[in-house]
Amino acid sequence: MTVPLLELRDVTIALRGSNRRMVTGVGLSVSVGEVFGVVGESGSGKTLLTRTVFGLQDDTYLAGGTVSFAGRTLPLDGYMKAARKLLGGEVGFVPQDPYSSLNPTMRVGEQITEALYLAKRMPMNGTATRQAAIDVLGEVGIPEPELAFRQFPDQFSGGMRQRIVFAIALAQDPKLLIADEPTTALDAITQRRVIELMLDRCRTRGMAVILISHNLELLRQSVDRLAVLYGGQLHNIAETAAIGHHTIHPYTEALFDCIPSKGKTLEDIRAIRGEPAGAGFGLKGCAFASRCRYAEPICVESDLPLNSAAQNGFTACLLGRGAPQ
Amino acid sequence: MSTLWTYARSNIERTALIVAALVILMALFGGLLAPFDPLKIDFRSKILPPSPEHWLGTDGSGRDVLSRLLVGAQMTLASTAVVLVVVATFGCAVGIFSALVGGAVDNMLMRLADVWLGFPPLILALGFAAALGASLEAAIWALIFSWWPNYARLTRMVTVDILSRKFIASADALGVGTGAKIFRYILPNAFDVLIVQVTLDISAIMLAISGLSFIGVGAQIPLPEWGAMIADGRSYVANGWWIVLAPGLMIFLTAFSFNIIGDMLRRELDPTSRRR
Amino acid sequence: MSAPLVMLQDVAKSFGRRLLVQNRSFTLSGINITVNRGEVVGILGESGSGKSTVANIITRLTSYDAGSYVYDGRDVSGYLKSESFGFKSKVQIVFQDPYGSLNPRVTVADSIGEGIKLHQPQLGKTGREARVRQLLDEVGLPPDCGDRYPREFSGGQRQRIAIARALAVEPELLVCDEPLSSLDVSIQAQVLELFVKLIRERHLTIVFISHDVNVVRLICDRVYVMHEGRIVEEGRAHDVLTHPQNEYTERLLAAVY
Numbered sequence A: 001m002t003v004p005l006l007e008l009r010d011v012t013i014a015l016r017g018s019n020r021r022m023v024t025g026v027g028l029s030v031s032v033g034e035v036f037g038v039v040g041e042s043g044s045g046k047t048l049l050t051r052t053v054f055g056l057q058d059d060t061y062l063a064g065g066t067v068s069f070a071g072r073t074l075p076l077d078g079y080m081k082a083a084r085k086l087l088g089g090e091v092g093f094v095p096q097d098p099y100s101s102l103n104p105t106m107r108v109g110e111q112i113t114e115a116l117y118l119a120k121r122m123p124m125n126g127t128a129t130r131q132a133a134i135d136v137l138g139e140v141g142i143p144e145p146e147l148a149f150r151q152f153p154d155q156f157s158g159g160m161r162q163r164i165v166f167a168i169a170l171a172q173d174p175k176l177l178i179a180d181e182p183t184t185a186l187d188a189i190t191q192r193r194v195i196e197l198m199l200d201r202c203r204t205r206g207m208a209v210i211l212i213s214h215n216l217e218l219l220r221q222s223v224d225r226l227a228v229l230y231g232g233q234l235h236n237i238a239e240t241a242a243i244g245h246h247t248i249h250p251y252t253e254a255l256f257d258c259i260p261s262k263g264k265t266l267e268d269i270r271a272i273r274g275e276p277a278g279a280g281f282g283l284k285g286c287a288f289a290s291r292c293r294y295a296e297p298i299c300v301e302s303d304l305p306l307n308s309a310a311q312n313g314f315t316a317c318l319l320g321r322g323a324p325q
Numbered sequence B: 001m002s003t004l005w006t007y008a009r010s011n012i013e014r015t016a017l018i019v020a021a022l023v024i025l026m027a028l029f030g031g032l033l034a035p036f037d038p039l040k041i042d043f044r045s046k047i048l049p050p051s052p053e054h055w056l057g058t059d060g061s062g063r064d065v066l067s068r069l070l071v072g073a074q075m076t077l078a079s080t081a082v083v084l085v086v087v088a089t090f091g092c093a094v095g096i097f098s099a100l101v102g103g104a105v106d107n108m109l110m111r112l113a114d115v116w117l118g119f120p121p122l123i124l125a126l127g128f129a130a131a132l133g134a135s136l137e138a139a140i141w142a143l144i145f146s147w148w149p150n151y152a153r154l155t156r157m158v159t160v161d162i163l164s165r166k167f168i169a170s171a172d173a174l175g176v177g178t179g180a181k182i183f184r185y186i187l188p189n190a191f192d193v194l195i196v197q198v199t200l201d202i203s204a205i206m207l208a209i210s211g212l213s214f215i216g217v218g219a220q221i222p223l224p225e226w227g228a229m230i231a232d233g234r235s236y237v238a239n240g241w242w243i244v245l246a247p248g249l250m251i252f253l254t255a256f257s258f259n260i261i262g263d264m265l266r267r268e269l270d271p272t273s274r275r276r
Numbered sequence C: 001m002s003a004p005l006v007m008l009q010d011v012a013k014s015f016g017r018r019l020l021v022q023n024r025s026f027t028l029s030g031i032n033i034t035v036n037r038g039e040v041v042g043i044l045g046e047s048g049s050g051k052s053t054v055a056n057i058i059t060r061l062t063s064y065d066a067g068s069y070v071y072d073g074r075d076v077s078g079y080l081k082s083e084s085f086g087f088k089s090k091v092q093i094v095f096q097d098p099y100g101s102l103n104p105r106v107t108v109a110d111s112i113g114e115g116i117k118l119h120q121p122q123l124g125k126t127g128r129e130a131r132v133r134q135l136l137d138e139v140g141l142p143p144d145c146g147d148r149y150p151r152e153f154s155g156g157q158r159q160r161i162a163i164a165r166a167l168a169v170e171p172e173l174l175v176c177d178e179p180l181s182s183l184d185v186s187i188q189a190q191v192l193e194l195f196v197k198l199i200r201e202r203h204l205t206i207v208f209i210s211h212d213v214n215v216v217r218l219i220c221d222r223v224y225v226m227h228e229g230r231i232v233e234e235g236r237a238h239d240v241l242t243h244p245q246n247e248y249t250e251r252l253l254a255a256v257y
């Protein structure tokens, strides 16, 4: 049994100040080189979870559970500092908005060489550094990388900018790349290109990826395994190949049924009634119970099971639906 | 009123609300409570320190300071209210008109407002004082004249923002008329921003009126206007500190309270400081 | 067969570059769109392709520079004032952003009733209130929620309110400008179901604007594909979306998940 790259056990995230527990009891593991997805509707806690786990969110804290990276468990005291140390070397981030995540006053080249300096102590002005930066720009599919090296971010379209953001992360050669809805601001065509390029480059480099999205269909076609968040609870960890074929967790199933993907007819689409529960539901009962078509009284009364062993397949369904075979 | 109270988050804000309420009550009913005639001169009892008879003492001409303060509240606050009502109404009308018409007219009106604002109110006040004679009316006119462009610009800015929202397009698609658009769409949505500005301006205008009176351009000395009272009391600071301190403190407390309330309202109402 | 409801012929419009907002100008040109009564016509295209501009031209919220727009057999450029007003009860629009498209200071019932008040004043207050309750019910909201304000509703519910407001004047044509795009995944399916129900029950003529190929494929009879201000392909939705003739349409379809 190999050591997973990232392992979360019963991770609970609370707001500073009110101590409200927004994300509760998340257990999952991502192995080296794995392409992992996190899916959930808006407000389900995807961003809160990842940003807090890597020390990027100021107004939340790790209220419980443990996070291990490459076999090393991060301390609960001074967690944020310890988690941040992983960034810019071991863990790279590609945020949602390509317009605000680049420094508009700095040339593209400088932003990459700075990243190279920070991650690998390569001299900012060295020729090798420069070449490495140009190479990585080429690698993410920027035409004329030498020219791009000297340009400013606002001379690029949204899709190209997101490639530049990705290039910066890629340059640091992290073991894990986290992409939080990296393409929601982009066109359909550009979106697919950027996602495919990103996953392809990470796969060839053996880099693990956590791709966060509200689009189950996108993830189903892009990742191997995914975690399903709802109401700040972890409901399901499933192989994407199973979705749409085997019995899966009721929420994953319902989410899949309401997406009008290719090859579906109007009859195949079944909306989930009611409104999505936001993060912060807690652990008492299944957050999805009010909308679930299988729900029984036990779903409201019992505590939701946790994936404490951070197993690769998991269902939190109290009726045991979608349990791994 | 009770909503205002629920907005308050600190004791300072609660105090400010109480002070403001008291000052407004003073302005409304102060005249009835005044124990003495605020204008009655009695040189035998001049510069009397605070005592059970004259709670806040008497001034250089033997007038009861408390009575003057109570009656003066009305004078100062009513002038402020007149200025604000006129200025806000006129400024809003100009601003909304400018935003709705748009184009060259809009540009011209806003340039005019800019240039107008460049004109120092003090000079204007001196001009009005020269034309009308130094008086409270002159001060009021001067402030009305110099202040409206603030509201025109603010309202225009807010209106332009409102007009770009989709519910206006939806109103256009239904054929909603201009009048209904102004009264059902623009004004209600601009209200929050305007009320914040008005509250903040209460203190600014009150200070300006008292200031103009103090330098002798506004209300003249026997009148119990607070600024004029300070001007009158200047010569007695050494042996009659209460004559200056009482109106000074009132001006300070009132201005300070309305300012705090304004900031509080901004925090609670301003759409830019709220989510969604 | 009766005359088409909407006939845009060679319509063009250009925007200059807007300082600080964008550094390119935009031109819409050669727009030919026909919408027959009872049809659901899709306009498919990516962000910035000009879909909303076309929607605004069809609803007469925006003017056009060249070409002609004939609505129900009459050129709209020759409209008298009363005809212009009447047009507004015949063509209604639902926008993308359910948070911005309702006046936050007006109750839901007043918002929905506004169009009835303007265009069917003869109904009176009680008649109007009855209609509003019926509309709320039709779009799947509790009929007695009319005295609440938009902020008390979720995005999906607000979109239902916006749909009720548009339907209140009994329009012949409903233009929907990406009505699902800003909603949550599970709510999109709910609102899509509502549209399907309205199409079946009301036999509405609909122009459905979207960048979601799958939604267009599911509910539209015909589709126009737009790219950079032009229509690059048109035809029966099923044909275009299964056997595209245009290279851009092909790329778009290949990109869909």
Ligand SMILES: Nc1ncnc2c1ncn2[C@@H]1O[C@H](COP(=O)(O)OP(=O)(O)OP(=O)(O)O)[C@@H](O)[C@H]1O
Pocket: A015, A022, A040, A041, A042, A043, A044, A045, A046, A047, A048, A049, A059, A060, A214, A278, A279
């Ligand atoms: N600092 C905060 N204080 C209070 N609530 C917060 C805070 N940060 C986030 N939230 C709430 O937590 C919930 C989860 O937010 P989060 O951004 O993690 O959702 P998400 O799954 O990433 O959704 P999206 O798809 O919209 O990005 C939301 O309802 C949000 O309003």
Ligand SMILES: Nc1ncnc2c1ncn2[C@@H]1O[C@H](COP(=O)(O)OP(=O)(O)OP(=O)(O)O)[C@@H](O)[C@H]1O
Pocket: C015, C016, C017, C018, C022, C026, C045, C046, C047, C048, C049, C050, C051, C052, C053, C054, C211
């Ligand atoms: N009033 C305007 N002034 C200047 N340019 C405009 C104006 N309205 C739209 N544009 C420009 O016209 C182009 C097309 O806009 P439009 O809104 O029609 O596109 P769209 O296909 O609806 O895109 P989206 O999917 O983003 O809504 C854009 O580049 C836009 O910036």
Ligand code: SF4
Pocket: A249, A250, A251, A286, A287, A288, A289, A290, A292, A293, A294, A295, A296, A299, A316, A317, A318, A319, A320, A321
């Ligand atoms: S626990 Fe109950 S409510 Fe939750 S998903 Fe399973 S069956 Fe549905």
Ligand SMILES: [Mg+2]
Pocket: A046, A047, A048, A180, A181
């Ligand atoms: Mg997020």
Ligand SMILES: [Mg+2]
Pocket: C051, C052, C053, C177, C178
């Ligand atoms: Mg649009």
